[in-house]
Amino acid sequence: MIERWSRDQVLALAPDAASQKAAAGVSAPAKWLVTGVTGAVVWGECKGSGAKPYRACVDLSEPAYKCSCPSRKFPCKHALGLLLLWSADGAPPVEEPVDWVGEWLDQRRERAARQEAREKAKAEAEPTEKAEKVTDERRARQRAERVEAGLADLERWLRDQIAHGIADARRTGLRDWDELAKRLIDAQAPGVSSAVAGLSRVLRHEDWPARLLAEYGLIHLLAVGYRRSAELPADLAETIRSRVGFSTPKEAVLARPPVRDHWQVVATRDEERDRLVSRRVWLHGRATGRPALVLSFAPVGQVLDASLVLGTTLDADLAFYPGAAPLRALVAERHAPATPIQAPPHGIRVAEVPGLIADVLARDPWTESWPLILTDVVPARSGDAWHLTDHHPKEENAVPLLPSAAPPWNLAAVSGGHPVTVAAEWTPDGLRLLTTWDEYGRVVTL
Template sequence: MSEPIEPPWSAEQVQALAPDASSLAAARKLAGGSGWSTTGTGGTPAGLWGLCKGSGSTPYQICVDLTEPAYKCSCPSRKFPCKHALALLLRWSTGNVAAAEPPQFMTEWTTSRGNRAARKAEAATAPRTEAQEKAAQRRAAKRAESVAAGVAELRTWLSDQVRHGVAGLDQAGYRPFEQVAARLVDAQAPGLAAAVRRLAPVPSSGPGWEQRLLAELSLLHLLAAAAADPEPLPEELAVTVRSRTGQQVAAEQVLAGPRVRDRWQVVGSRDELDDKLNSRRVWLRGRDTGRAALVLSFAAPGQALPVDLVLGTELDADLAFYPGAAPLRALVADRHGPPRACPDPGPAQTVAQALDEICAALAADPWLFSWPLLLSGALAPGRPWHLVDAAGDALPLDPAFGEPWRLAAVAGGRPVTLAAEWGPAGLRPLAVYADAEVVLA
């Protein structure tokens, strides 16, 4: 029997895993109920298990692998994790789950998971056949031709905006941008399409929108010009340009490259939901290297996003970074043990240090629109609010975030450690670390 994970995750961390508010409400009710006949924690890998009374005669079997984490429940719910798994985690967070020897249903599940992972790793390392390689080359050539046509059309559109002027775009709505973005999607350049869609709200963003739009059009023109002829660029910058158009390196290729081992802290996450594709952005920061990392995951509407990285935990792991001029996106390659609660994120940055880091990143990749920061300072009200550090330097909060009264209440006027996502409009708070606790923004 393995040692239980100490300390358990907090209730706030468990709440962050809930797929929706109704699941969380139901889990809270179940956690304190009397329907539990068995619960326990331990095993290898470290996990939780329980039997909870359901609507039938047989209790539901709930399994949680804490090293990923991963979840399984015999209930018919399609939510992930379901209310029973959340309830078990909530019981664990309050110290109501004791160490024990895993039952057979837990052992069978963890063994099955281990076997599947081994088969998947074997398949990932299997070499391509000659026919598969030729087919991949044909697909790549066809896509490159399509992207080149899309880039040429985008450059023409950008020239037209400058030639005709942008004064009327505040009356045109989103349609002109959406039309261009749709054609770029057809041209297999989703990265460029996303960049055009980000322009759509600018004309309605208030006074000074013309200057902001021209600045964004200039950056997009720079990207389109680089995408049209990437050969003269340094290799790392050329890779960045290709990724910005939407051409991603295969995960297998990333995992086959160099890896960075560290104690990676899960400092924040943010979901972006729309009617076509949901995404989750999880920000990590290396405790020893101070390096930032972004783990992206995607799911179709109605499907659950992965919840394998828990806010406020720290994992000893190897990360494989996607290549580029300012490598940021990464994959978790190998984990060395279960995650640990991390109520103290360690040394935070001053505003000056944060600005130096952002400047270095932008110098390498001028098309960055977000960067994770771990800042120390006090929240100061205003229009907009600011984070002010001990030296009196300040960074504004993104007005789109709204009034951060909840975070201000947690801070109580004292300096705190703020995990935030930097963007051109300011900081978007993700979490606050105060009094050995992590509180969601």
């Protein structure tokens, strides 16, 4: 049985002095049409200004309050007045509460049961979650050990290659690189494995020895960088982890501070490899001038993400993956529907390209492509080679196009000898043309 409270104990529950005064005004028995005490619950119906009385009840075990009045104070004057009446022995004991009190008690019991079930489920899940966490940590340690061992083996292999020379690379390289790439897959370093497997492309060039040495140098730099990542700045260490093959969960990316801008969709490109299609969507921040790459993947025959439409602008937050030269991003939130690009984006001059790429490579030496918006350029031909040049006769700045690409006749047709804005993808071998804008401001795929 609940011990009866004193008047001072009841008034101490009031949220303010005004509530104490108002409670005293409704604590007289004449104000209450009916009152009762059932177990630990005091309840009653108090006369109000309207036709219906205010229904108030208090669960003394917590205490918890309920009243039908519109007051925002908690507890309200009616609940306090009821308690004052009860403390003065003005509420008689009743075996069964009225219906509305019983409904309130049933609701409280249901909520308590749900809360108890949640707590029980949480308590039961905690050992499983702890076990999963321990398992994840153990797997992470095991992978780190395998990667370290695999890259240590890679460093020894590279030292042997340099010690014995690379003259036989044309004869034995493909077999050696394939075997090494498989060992790096076993070591759970897929990024390095892909770099090794791609070494065969250098043999297509006349200056393959110089190119091969450069590639060996970059792979060795990656292995040493991973081994000494604890000594490096955090963003560079993240870049190296990514290049080695560690992925960053989407949840972790979306938790990073976003960058809001009006992002212009300036180019898209699909690429198929190993029965998997990747879609690369290049964005350009209208205010920040910042480039962004949104990647999506799908098996061959399935539909790729088509939410980013070429030639449109979206007011959105982008969350960038961590790194020394962050480029890849996720669309975190859209603030408005996409709208057509009204004018070509503002870009850079051809003369600024070497400095920009040098800055990117200084931050991430393993960069293989970077988006560019080039302003006031025209396509030009020198023998069989094509390049983009500034539209200024006195300047001789030019950026070569990919030698393997088809002649850019469609760009020449759009340009007609006049300067245009071009979106292109820089690669070490030359520019890959993506899009341009005609004289009416319409985007043209190249």
